[in-house]
Amino acid sequence: MADSVIVEQRERVLVVSLNRPEARNAVNREVSEAIAAAVDELDARDDLCLGVLATTGGTFCSGMDLKAFLAGEDVSLPGRGLAGITRRPPRKPLIAAVEGWALAGGCELALACDLVVAAEDARFGIPEVKRGLVAAAGGLLRLPRRIPRAVAMQLALTGDSLSAADAHRFGLVNELTASGGALAGALALAGRITANGPLAVRVTKEILDSATDRTVEEGFVGQEPLIQAILASQDAQEGARAFAEKRPPQWTGR
Structure with a gap:
């Protein structure tokens, strides 16, 4: 640099x-x-x-x-x-x-x-x-x-x-x-x-960035593939498991 x-x-x-x-x-x-x-x-x-x-x-x-x-x-x-x-x-x-x-x-x-x-x-x-x-x-x-x-x-x-x-x-x-x-x-x-899931943080920013340029319905349609990818991620499983086991999550970004 x-x-x-x-x-x-x-x-x-x-x-x-x-x-x-x-x-x-x-x-x-x-x-x-x-x-x-x-x-x-x-x-x-x-x-x-x-x-x-x-x-x-x-x-x-x-x-x-x-x-x-x-x-x-x-x-x-x-x-x-x-x-x-x-x-x-x-x-x-x-x-x-x-x-x-x-x-x-x-x-x-x-x-x-x-x-x-x-x-x-x-x-x-x-x-x-x-x-x-x-x-x-x-x-x-x-x-x-x-x-x-x-x-x-x-x-x-x-x-x-x-x-x-x-x-x-x-x-x-x-x-x-x-x-x-x-x-x-x-x-x-x-x-x-x-402290939060890195994939969830990135996708949350992505959805918010486009929110004001869309109607609510357009937003739901646009966010659907992103939400599905998050639900299928290892981090989503880890977040739920850590909550159930009352421990801090160990994020992998996957």
């Missing part, structure tokens, strides 16, 4: 950290390629259940590296988007651990994650209009699905930012932590998820 991105495994969790504090963790091509490679590893490995997207240096991400943009660098990946996740997130769950500012593409990275844990002094925003740009990495598509549409509209048109407390109140942020505690909070949340 590139030095601009640090990847480490913590039990069944892959922690992927942007490491460009001198550039407020702005995303250039190198960062996009490195994060894309990391989430591909996350999806490919049976011993990994989910990922955490974090950063170093006290700022989550200031978005696209404007210096790289002005130099003609394409910081997004074809078919995958900014950081390789805004257009095509991983199949397994991803938690954002947000410290400081999550602005523009940085906010869009958080929105591409399934869950957000944020420090109480974090702030979110899509201020692209202030630079004559448009939030094209999913911000305008995902924000009104995560918070009230009128609030999303105001943030997008004014470029104003949203406090972590308000983001939590509106449902964008799942959990708040003290300043400096977002990664620890994200790992604690990850631990509550990895």
